[in-house]
Amino acid sequence: MVGNYFEFRFKIEPLQPGSEILIAELGYLGFESFVEEEDGVTAYIPVEEYEEDLLAQVHILQSDEVEISYSKNEIEKVNWNEEWEKNFTPIVIDDRCSIRATFHPSAETEYEIVIDPKMSFGTGHHATTHLMIQHILKNDFTDKNVLDMGCGTGVLAILASMKGAHIVDAIDIDNWCYQNSLENVERNNCDNVSVEEGGAELLEGRKYHIILANINRNILLRDLPVYVASLEANGELFLSGFYEEDVSAIRKSCEELGLKYVEHLERNNWVAVKFSK
Ligand SMILES: C[S@@+](CC[C@H](N)C(=O)[O-])C[C@H]1O[C@@H](n2cnc3c(N)ncnc32)[C@H](O)[C@@H]1O
Incomplete structure (x- = not known):
């Protein structure tokens, strides 16, 4: 799994069940790895899998009950096994x-x-x-x-x-x-x-x-x-x-x-x- 990835850092309030639902939805859109943070989730998707309107398909981002903000970064590669072992x-x-x-x-x-x-x-x-x-x-x-x-x-x-x-x-x-x-x-x-x-x-x-x-x-x-x-x-x-x-x-x-x-x-x-x- 080499190649460039987009790293999305999502801040979620309240964290649960927001984080669990967000991970589930992103998993179905081609996001490949998730790191649960204290205030949200960091999620990774290969650059070639990502399209500009992809996040419009994520229901929970439109929810009134959960507040989610995010930032996006391009990164070179991730040691996925290490991330999994942590999570x-x-x-x-x-x-x-x-x-x-x-x-x-x-x-x-x-x-x-x-x-x-x-x-x-x-x-x-x-x-x-x-x-x-x-x-x-x-x-x-x-x-x-x-x-x-x-x-x-x-x-x-x-x-x-x-x-x-x-x-x-x-x-x-x-x-x-x-x-x-x-x-x-x-x-x-x-x-x-x-x-x-x-x-x-x-x-x-x-x-x-x-x-x-x-x-x-x-x-x-x-x-x-x-x-x-x-x-x-x-x-x-x-x-x-x-x-x-x-x-x-x-x-x-x-x-x-x-x-x-x-x-x-x-x-x-x-x-x-x-x-x-
Ligand atoms: C939601 S995961 C389910 C994995 C596992 N069976 C489980 O229940 O946790 C869906 C899997 O289907 C595979 N997949 C996607 N399209 C497929 C297709 N047309 N035929 C066979 N497998 C496919 C994906 O690569 C992915 O591993």
Whole structure:
């Protein structure tokens, strides 16, 4: 990860939940790393990913309840691993699943995932990862063939494997995420997880009992027909990466493709929806 970055220093008042929501929103717009400060957040985005009107898409910047000001700087490069190590804290979800880094002490939970997140999305801190993990904990993965589309750190694929899946395919379009998932899958001894770099084009002719896809509204709407074609009869599809107000559009597309809405979980206005075939 070399090349120039824009560094944005956001001052946030009140800090919580403003900081958490801001990080979540920026993450979906291509910001790659965040450092939590005493009075706000510093966020980084590659210069080539940034467009002048990008921040107009950040809802919380328009909020009357949170006051946010920012400054912008161009910088040469950042030691991302060091930033992550400073910022990544262990997390426990529903008292059953912990996610920690190699440098954290072990937690006594039913499922313990050790990841080195580098730059990939998926430490469990983001609401959508959290919600997808809650769905995985609640559902039966025993002997299922599972796809984790947009695997990030590989965290969902790893939990699916730990929950007894037969095989898990973890796919991400981003080379950094592909490399990071490979490392994390090995670190957690998940021998039945295969990691691949690519997108929906890889799915032709494949069938899964369960598909997990935490990506974003537009990519999901575009690739849904391929996902549904890759789902076995009675299969289950879990989608996240969008807001509560997007559920109706996602649900409509899924229903047109023959799926049934089952339920959705919500956290900080983000959702994860379960459908069945
Ligand atoms: C929101 S992150 C989710 C990561 C992880 N699954 C989690 O739940 O924390 C979305 C991931 O999807 C990947 N992605 C984006 N577009 C994709 C596509 N068309 N096909 C596959 N992966 C994609 C991104 O590189 C990113 O790692």
